[in-house]
Amino acid sequence: MIRLSLGSIFSLFVIFLAAPHADEQPSRIVSLGGSVTEIVYALGEGDRLVARDTTSNYPPEANDLPDVGYIRRLSAEGVLSVDPDLILAEEGAGPPEVVAQLHQAGVPMVDVVETPTVEAIREKILTVGKALGMEADAKTLADKVMQDLETALETPVSAEKRVLFVLSMQGGRIMASGQDTAADGMIELVGATNAMEGFSGYKTVTGEAVIAAAPDVILMMDRSGDHAMANDDLFAHPAIATTPAGENRAVIRMDGMRLLGFSVRTPEAAQELIAALNGLGS
Template sequence: MRFKNMCKGRLLTSDRIGLLVTLILLALGLATSNTRADNPATRVVALGGSVTEIVFALGEDHRLVARDTTSSFPEAALELPDVGYIRALSPEGVLSARPDLIISEEGAGPPDALDLLKSAQVPFVEMPQARTAEQIAQKIEAVGAALGVPGKAATLATEVSAELQATAADIAASDQPRPRVLFLLSTQGGRLMASGTDTAADAIIRLAGGDNAISTFEGYKSVTAEAIATAAPDVILMMDRAGDHASSDAELFEMPALRTTPAAQDKAVVRMDGLLLLGFGPRTAHAVRTLHSALDAAG
């Protein structure tokens, strides 16, 4: 009766939600970790597109029981239950898959949800951020370690590193000029959200032989028409996406902030799958080559 009175007519606090989650876990029998070497995890939830790609590339996808919304490759991943967007997770949704291991990209959230997941006595392993060939190899090895297959991971990391090194050498040897590339994360409502430095977009542009048109700030921020005019991008780079954040090429270059740019004059826009472009996983060498060719064609 007291518990009912506590819940009735007001929202539960984080502490009470945490208690409820713990009770649910105990009921499900998940309170004891079973990720020891003699009893590896068999019910894995992958949070983050690149993590899911790595699990599949390692041949360990039979252990996956759920994935997040960003995990859209390979196509077989879409057959797994979707526990929500990685930055807007529900602890109940993730735990309903009854995982004995959660592997996540860095940046999962919101913070309260992440705190509850980490306190749920289910092993939660967070992968390091990757924006270089060395960091991608480290991420692959970290996923392999979490799954207990370090040998497979070492082999895959070596293969991916070799592909990236060969790609970098080919781009360095090309005589293609370095275009100034403006990455737009969103154009919703005519408000342009662009990439500055220290982002995945900035890293992939440089790997593909371009220069980020904006270097005056870090991260993703709204930019003014004056800032874009100063940036004078030769090419606009966007994720190929639908919904409120999408815009056609004609709509894009009719925006006042972009209308006078070199990119608008040449109608130079490149759209790529977001996970391929920004995932920094096993397919990154392919992403770099694809972007490099697209920038060449658009310039």
């Protein structure tokens, strides 16, 4: 027969009280990925976040949270320094060895799909909602976002537009979007055509390739600081200058996360992009 002293019984009682209960929800969450952070706030749970990554810049109050670094160049020490009880991470968070260290640390980590499709938006919302213990609210939010997107897409692009998405132009070298990117997904979503074909991802392209692509419009993220480029500099590029977009000085600039996030603001982004495309040449 096992006998326990009063001291042992008291110790076990303290351990029982300190142990987390199964129905407790995470209250110290690190969000890695702007689209995930937007969903957490859209569900009204921003007060459960204790840190975010650099891409998480919306809503504005997210910027008040500690920044643990760029989503693909994280450090385990930075993420763990805020003592999280849950990590929500977009696919592609890394590097892989850091993700492995986070798993080894024993902090629950939920991977959120990062595919630029309409179906992925719903999946993201439902995944985040489940992790937060808010399945019903997440379903309601997902249904609303899908309905808003359907409404936004009821207005078609008035004429076929060939769109060249330019990610950067450092040193005059054009890095453009091919297929299988968020930019390509957004261009296709609104009914326009990606002017660049034949490769996946973002790639530095030659002037000849830009001229052959013959874009009607240049699409860029609206940036400031060292990454900004004035229209005069953009259209002074020899290759761009000879395209229909260059001849008509047709450029659309949009907030990067709203345009490329494929999250709760995608209906708003689609509506904005369609309006801008339809407004060109009108």
